[in-house]
Amino acid sequence: MNLPLVAGVALTNLGLVGYLVGVSTPYPGRAFSITGVMVGITLVAIANATNPGEPR
16 A cells, blocks of 8 residues: 555645635634645656656
């Protein structure tokens, strides 16, 4: 199991849900949802990157 990929997808989804809820109802700390989306996308990108030494 690719842990960074799973964590990235989960964090991206949670961040998107937090953002959508924050658009309709302001709550303290809603700006962290954007950070969650950015970190989630980064984790997905890192998980999908191949190592230069490994054959495809």
